[in-house]
Amino acid sequence: MELFDRFERQELEKAVLVHVDFYQEADREELDELYELVESAGAQICTLITTKRSYPDSKYFIGKGKAEEIKDAVALYEADVVIFNHALTPAQERNLNKYLEVNVLDRVGLILDIFAQRARSHEGKLQVELAQLKRMSTRLVKGWSHLDRQGGIGARGPGETQLESDRRLVQGRIKQLEAKIEKVRKQRDLGRRSRKRSELPTVTIVGYTNAGKSTLFNYLTSAGVYAEDRLFATLDSTLRKVHLPGAGSVIFADTVGFIRHIPHDLVTAFRSTLEETSEANLLIHLIDAADPHREEKIADVEAVIAEVGAADVPQLKIFNKIDALESPIEPKVDYSDDGFTPERVWISARDGLGVDLMMDAVASFFKGRFYKVRLELDVAAGKKRAQLYQLGTILEEGFDESGHSLFTMSLTEYEWNSIKDWPEFHRAELLNEL
Structure with a gap:
């Protein structure tokens, strides 16, 4: 499921930005960062509307008067989206969407949108979708009531509403994603344990x-x-x-x-x-x-x-x-x-x-004991021979009568522990600690 893919259109969406100062002084850094976030998302900034408040308005976050100013700006610039540099409650976001008649995004939704565009790995896409669906689950509203299942004889009542159906589908998908991410996490743990075993x-x-x-x-x-x-x-x-x-x-x-x-x-x-x-x-x-x-x-x-x-x-x-x-x-x-x-x-x-x-x-931070070791490598292990050259300091190199490569090397404790059990070695001998 791909969500919040609005910014992938060829034409840049026009955005009206809103910032509220709750501390009686403009936070220039937060405004600069807001501009960078919007540009990273791929939107065109039309204007910035700022205001000062002691606390957020419960209905519109910014108050009715500022909401009217924003609505005028949306009409003037023919904006497609209004982006708040703050976190909105689900109710505030719904009220603003209805009043402004355009899409409204808060800071969290904007960051999620950028994440959705940038995720390339399987795990990254799963994590972004999970975060989006958890956010969406708190913002579902009643719609399409004409599609509610109506009860007949023996089953009176409205049955399952469309809102309940949507919530059930979202929760089901969230459980699927959590299971997939848990599987990926276990694979990461295996890789991490493997690195620890190799020191x-x-x-x-x-x-x-x-x-x-x-x-x-x-x-x-x-x-x-x-x-x-x-x-x-x-x-x-x-x-x-x-x-x-x-x-x-x-x-x-x-x-x-x-x-x-x-x-x-x-x-x-x-x-x-x-x-x-x-x-x-x-x-x-x-x-x-x-x-x-x-x-x-x-x-x-x-x-x-x-x-x-x-x-x-x-x-x-x-x-x-x-x-x-x-x-x-x-x-x-x-x-x-x-x-x-x-x-x-x-x-x-x-x-x-x-x-x-x-x-x-x-x-x-990692310098520890150094070991002097003697190694006898199989004649056919060309790749391992190349790895030894990349690994540590070769003190001596030669060949025996069978063509096996003979190395005397200076290795750190980490390096020695990572190679000593290679099956390509006919002999891996620790001579002394340097």
């Missing part, structure tokens, strides 16, 4: 949407993840193995971007994806260094990290886009009070500036 640590990139996560991920892994200067350019998480010099191989995971006031239903719907965050060995918290509101956004990301149960995971803050600062700075690393633990790294992922410093900082 490969996971580094998860988190951050506010549009901080440059996909750009950094592509630079590190050549994954080809879609990256663009817009909110929620990518939605689905991606995993890639990366070799850290002196620390072995790790799994890098890209995640969906966070946002201010992220709807709780969205956090719940994407919990299985965000489990990559709570199960990580290290979080790379990517921050837009040039954003004037970066401190507030850091706090917002920290709040979501805590909500998904990852508050205790070690974290390395990466300040990206140093090239966009008013006074550009050179890449650098800031250390904690002990002088050894990196806390902040300043980089430009787009230009690759400072990424080597970041990788060294990440590697410092």
Whole structure:
């Protein structure tokens, strides 16, 4: 089922935006973010209507007078949709739809619309549809009463109304989606346990949407993840193995971007994806260094990290886009009070500036014991031989009389545990700890 696909039309929908200041001062950041969300959804902004209130109006959220002003603006610009930069109750949304005679979206519905456009993986599409249907289930209204089943002799009464039928169908679909997502979650758990058995640590990139996560991920892994200067350019998480010099191989995971006031239903719907965050060995918290509101956004990301149960995971803050600062700075690393633990790294992922410093900082979290090992590899295991070259430092290489490849290597504890049980080895011997 595909919902909220209005913005896929060739002609951009015309949108009237509404923002209410409940704190007696305009929140410029929220307005800027609203513009970016609407543009990301693919709508044309006609005008912005703002007002100040102490509390929301129970019927129209913005009061009858402002509702009339919005209706005039809809007529003037021939708008297709009115978008509120706030969460509306189902009753307020119904009342506004009826009064304005155009489609009304609130902030949650707008974000869901963007998610519906950006989801590409099977799991992402399931999660978006589930969030949409849960939202829809609270917004069903009575309609088509002429289709209600009428009782006959022995079955007097209205029977099942169309509204009840709609609710039953939606609830049935929600149960189907929850079962499918649970199946996908179990598959994720299997993959996660497999990585743990191979002792490969996971580094998860988190951050506010549009901080440059996909750009950094592509630079590190050549994954080809879609990256663009817009909110929620990518939605689905991606995993890639990366070799850290002196620390072995790790799994890098890209995640969906966070946002201010992220709807709780969205956090719940994407919990299985965000489990990559709570199960990580290290979080790379990517921050837009040039954003004037970066401190507030850091706090917002920290709040979501805590909500998904990852508050205790070690974290390395990466300040990206140093090239966009008013006074550009050179890449650098800031250390904690002990002088050894990196806390902040300043980089430009787009230009690759400072990424080597970041990788060294990440590697410092995983450097442990190094082993000197001797390996005898089957003559036909060409792919495994290539993997050994990518894996660690080869100290010596040769061949025996049977043509088997002989290696003496320096490997980290992680690397040794990940290869020692390869069936292609005739011998895998630990010589000593370096």
